[in-house]
Amino acid sequence: MDWFENPKGECIFWLNGMAGTGKSTISRTVAWDLAEKKRLAASFFFSRGRGDISHAGQFFTTIAAQLAKSLPALRPLISKAIEENVDILKQGLSEQWKHLILSPLKNAPAQSIQLVVVIDALDECDNKDDIQLILKLLAQAKCLKTIRLRVFVTSRPETPILLGFRNLLGEAYQDFVLHNIPPSTVNRDISAFFRKKLSLVKSEPGLSSSTPWPDEPTIQRLVEKAAGLFIYAATIYRFIRDDYNSPEEQLSVILEEDHDIHPQSPTKHLDEMYTKLLQTVQKDSRLYHNNVRCYGC
Incomplete structure (x- = not known):
């Protein structure tokens, strides 16, 4: 300032x-x-x-x-x-x-x-x-x-x-x-963002506080996937703290490797993330509606 x-x-x-x-x-x-x-x-x-x-x-x-x-x-x-x-x-x-x-x-x-x-x-x-x-x-x-x-x-x-x-x-x-801005500086800031935001998720009721989550290698994988884009980090945070599934399950979806995205795409990880999010939302939506129909029987 x-x-x-x-x-x-x-x-x-x-x-x-x-x-x-x-x-x-x-x-x-x-x-x-x-x-x-x-x-x-x-x-x-x-x-x-x-x-x-x-x-x-x-x-x-x-x-x-x-x-x-x-x-x-x-x-x-x-x-x-x-x-x-x-x-x-x-x-x-x-x-x-x-x-x-x-x-x-x-x-x-x-x-x-x-x-x-x-x-x-x-x-x-x-x-x-x-x-x-x-x-x-x-x-x-x-x-x-x-x-x-x-x-x-x-x-x-x-x-x-x-x-x-x-x-x-x-x-x-x-x-x-x-x-x-130098990539090293951006990556450091994104890493700090993940640590702070995911620590807030971990502090929520129902999550174990006895083991480190996520661990440092996972943080670094997320930073690598972000590829310098804060929009990736912010979207991942919102997805992980979604109320429908557990944070651990949400994080595992993000960390799954996906080889369908063109490896030379400059937004490879961002494309991959949105593809997975849309697939997850579609699956959860089907489960929700199936449950509603079952409850109505």
């Missing part, structure tokens, strides 16, 4: 990386840490195909509502802006940003404070023009003097995002590329 703590840091921090590299996990961790420090202004997590969070229609209104909660001094200014612009919900992103966020922040009672807006998966906003406009508008926050607003953005390095930053016309931003 050196970027946030540095008073001379850039207005926008862009964390980018390929799918599965852990962007959303990091953004949630950052948001949680900022909230603990009372420095989180607002957060918005885009998700393609998920209703109101798949587009920018309620982006700035959501940010404004959270800002009013985070910083009570802004409430009367935002309320006044709404009263003076009764159709603000129907106005464009530029007008919403100007009236609901930028102007209240400029006119708020003077106080030296720095807040952060966290935006996850901006690339999943379904309107590419909106993506570029959002970046352009957020960059205007650099003009704020007393209440300084920083923006933490995560996304894949897709064309609309790249063009959005390129079109800032010299506006400074800081970026970090997740998929350029």
Whole structure:
């Protein structure tokens, strides 16, 4: 968090990386840490195909509502802006940003404070023009003097995002590329993730605590299968702690070798995992429905 703590840091921090590299996990961790420090202004997590969070229609209104909660001094200014612009919900992103966020922040009672807006998966906003406009508008926050607003953005390095930053016309931003991190560092973090999460599973009632589970060689096998992808580790954790089967059974399914996946595929282990998960879910579903029919006899 050196970027946030540095008073001379850039207005926008862009964390980018390929799918599965852990962007959303990091953004949630950052948001949680900022909230603990009372420095989180607002957060918005885009998700393609998920209703109101798949587009920018309620982006700035959501940010404004959270800002009013985070910083009570802004409430009367935002309320006044709404009263003076009764159709603000129907106005464009530029007008919403100007009236609901930028102007209240400029006119708020003077106080030296720095807040952060966290935006996850901006690339999943379904309107590419909106993506570029959002970046352009957020960059205007650099003009704020007393209440300084920083923006933490995560996304894949897709064309609309790249063009959005390129079109800032010299506006400074800081970026970090997740998929350029050395594999040894990524593997160490994934190993730590497995140890922590699976220790939580082991602590649940019904599991023996007298023997190590999983052992170190198993952890290393899981790390190898993850192949640097946090999405693999997170999905495996959710699968292992599934309520239908025991964690030991779930883990054994993952560790089974599967030679049907093309060995040269760059996502070999990820493909293998999803294939096994779908097969397991299908089998469990059949067992469930068979039991229901039996009970109904």
